[in-house]
Amino acid sequence: MRYVIFVLWIFCGLTMEAQNANPNEAQVYSNLTTALKIPEDVKQLSLRDQHLFYLPDNIGDLQSLLFLNAMGNNLESWNPNLLGLNTLEVLILKQNDLNYIPKDIAKLDHLILLNLAKNKLTDIPETLGQLKDLQFLHLSFNDITELPETITNCKQLEVLELDNNQLRFLPQNIAKLNGLKTLNLGYNQFYEFDPAWLIIKNLETLNLEHNHxxxxxxxxxxxxxxxxxxxxxxxxxxxxxxxxxxxxxxxxxxxxxxxxxxxxxxxxxxxxxxxxxxxxxxxxxxxxxxxxxxxxxxxxx
Incomplete structure (x- = not known):
């Protein structure tokens, strides 16, 4: 049991810091009504576990927002106004009911971290590859069967978590992600070790547990x-x-x-x-x- 806990710490702890709001940088608001009274001042907003079924249209008023955590809700769709928050650097929509990523995700071109784990995603739009600043991409626990070739345009990517999906292969040009340090492919449908993975020279963590x-x-x-x-x-x-x-x-x-x-x-x-x-x-x-x-x-x- 001790080594199981140790391994969980390895994979969960490494990126937690990047996903948490930092109260030392700016106030973290947790009430949307309060935040909307001073939209120009709000940089960090946590709506975690608030039983939300949608984000209101006026979410788009928060034009200074850098950090948004809306995990653990019941979101089924993307409010288009969310995609207008082009200062956003961290977007966490983990553990909702989203079954798609809109093509306009590319509008969030300052994103550093995108967490869409534990949703109902089956595919990824090619436009995700336009997120040039993206460093952390979390897509675990979905039903994704393949990634677009364009994912390798995210040259700044350091962490790519794809565990617990239905993947059998990755894009052949995956080695273009030469800054990648963590690649998690556990609990998928890989039958062979792809030689392309051997060219990811900066890789520090490779997880292929529960495959074939x-x-x-x-x-x-x-x-x-x-x-x-x-x-x-x-x-x-x-x-x-x-x-x-x-x-x-x-x-x-x-x-x-x-x-x-x-x-x-x-x-x-x-x-x-x-x-x-x-x-x-x-x-x-x-x-x-x-x-x-x-x-x-x-x-x-």
Whole structure:
């Protein structure tokens, strides 16, 4: 249980700071009626968990708004006036009932963070690729089957969370996102490790848990900056030598596969601190070898 909590902290904690209003920068309003009395002064607005079914038309009066959190409501549609808030940098509409993203999302061209997780989205408009300043994109827990090629025009993107969707592949030019540091593809329908992912040189966290992967490419060693690799609950039977040549790797999750042995040379895993391999068939002699060759690593069997 301790390592489960630790992993949840890794994936939830890293971007929480970017999604929270900052009262040190400006007052955070939580009452829309109050905010609309002084629209030119309102920079941060939190309407979280207020049982809203729609945003009123006069939301468009808040022309200085930088931060809007309307998560945990019952929104089913986008008010067009929301898309006129072109100073907006953070938009959080997580956990609503939205089943589309309007093409005019491109009007919000100062967005740094967009969180649409836990909605009912099935596709993404090509115009999303016009958000040139976007750094954090959260689309987890939807029913998305594919991403538009234009997503790779978001050159500033650092975090892309796509877990718990219905994806089988990513755009072939995904490597154009060379600033990407976190890629979460867990709980999807990937059957192969796409070689295109190996070209994302700045990747630090890669999550592919609960997919259908049978093998990994030995070229995984090319991800030299990788710190966290999550591969639990796939169908892996063996590991390539390249996985032991990731010098920055700190956390490796391999639980619930069919792995019996590890690469012969583990000396390249100098920074590995946590290895989780429960739910595999590792015999006692292999366990003893892992303990010996990874003396600074905590291993969970």
């Amino acid at each position: 992967l049978i093998k990994l490419p030995t070229e995984i060693k090319n991800l030299k900056k990788l710190k966290t690799l999550v591969l639990n609950d796939n169908q892996l039977e063996s590991l390539p030598e390249g996985i032991a040549k990731l010098p920055q790797l700190e956390l490796l999750l391999l639980s619930n596969n069919s792995i019996t042995t590890f690469p012969n040379d583990l000396s390249g895993l100098k920074n590995l601190k946590t290895l989780i391999i429960s739910g595999n068939t590792i015999d006692q002699s292999e366990k003893e070898r892992l303990v010996k060759e990874l003396p600074n690593c905590k291993i969970f069997w």
